Amino acid sequence: MKFQGTDSYVATDDLTIAVNAAVTLERPLLVKGEPGTGKTELAKQVATSLGLRMIEWNIKSTTRAQQGLYEYDAVSRLRDSQLGEEKVHDVANYIRKGKLWEAFEAGEKVVLLIDEIDKADIEFPNDLLQELDKMEFYVYETGETIRAVNRPIVIITSNNEKELPDAFLRRCFFHYIRFPDMDTMRAIVEVHHPGIKEQLLTTALTQFFEIREQAGLKKKPSTSEVLDWLKLLLAEDMSAEDLKTGGASALPKLHGALLKNEQDVHLFERLAFMARGERR
Known part of the structure; x- marks a missing residue:
């Protein structure tokens, strides 16, 4: 499984080496560069080149790491209990799966794009350390552990708006997309x-x-x-x-x-x- 670029995306030699190194190491690929240099497009082209489905998680300033795993909708469960709904007895009905859960449980290998991670709070990358390292997380409400069936190819983009924690950087393969000559x-x-x-x-x-x-x-x-x-x-x-x-x-x-x-x-x-x- 080697990325060589595509007909619609010009990938330099150092970029293809970085993508393939991250795939081989099974580490997230952290891509930095000026806005508009094709960081997000890279993930789409990697998925196209390797024939994989892409799951995209667009990060905003209000995004929390937990949203990438799952969210428990306690409000809906309370409302349903007041209405006497039968499904209220199964807490799984109120678990909303996040993008990481979707990628972990996919029956095939996928490309997971975490786009513009530097938009989020400074603690956001630290909150995903173990999940991206071990490719698993625990769901407290149901008592189950979600593990990646096939380890996804994780591509993380950053516009360098803020520094990322050293512990997070240590777990990534890094590449800076230089502006084209x-x-x-x-x-x-x-x-x-x-x-x-x-x-x-x-x-x-x-x-x-x-x-x-x-x-x-x-x-x-x-x-x-x-x-x-x-x-x-x-x-x-x-x-x-x-x-x-x-x-x-x-x-x-x-x-x-x-x-x-x-x-x-x-x-x-x-x-x-x-x-x-x-x-x-």
Whole structure:
């Protein structure tokens, strides 16, 4: 069972090595990187490549670790007892299975994605240490132990918004997705926009990387944003010459796809103003 990337996902050599190492070690793969570098998509592509079903657990700031295991609905049980419902005598009727339970009891090997773990409380990763290490947990209400029938491939993503505990990191295989270089970005674009004109692609990517390297930029545009930008350029039938209009310091065409806050827009407006002043 080896991951080699897919036709719709460009996986670098170091990324495929990391995925396969985590699978071999049967350790969770912790993937960090800038937003928009394909961390979530990686899990989907691993599942597709290996022919496995994917179970996705999207983490929010209010998510608790217990929700990934199970939740006991005591309120519904109390209400049913007042209504004289027969099912109230079996506590299992009020246990709601979480994503880890679903992955553990699956009859086949699955890919379990725990997406954006750094959004949750700092104690969230620690609360899952034993469950992810031993691949089992205890249900106190029913007195049963849930064990993984087939150890799932666990992929955990983080945008690096907060530090994760050392004890948690020790149990993971770590990989940082570096931002693609020009050649890798070209390969990614070819997957999503095959046949794009070479001159347009070269000019667009040159502008894109110049924007990312601009000093004072609050939010650098990501891979997903340059793909959206190129889609708009193609839809508007723009040429390489159209992109060059206005000079290097001007706001890029359809800049709303790349610049996502007013501070960065004002930065490029000031640069354009200064460039016009120098030309005079």
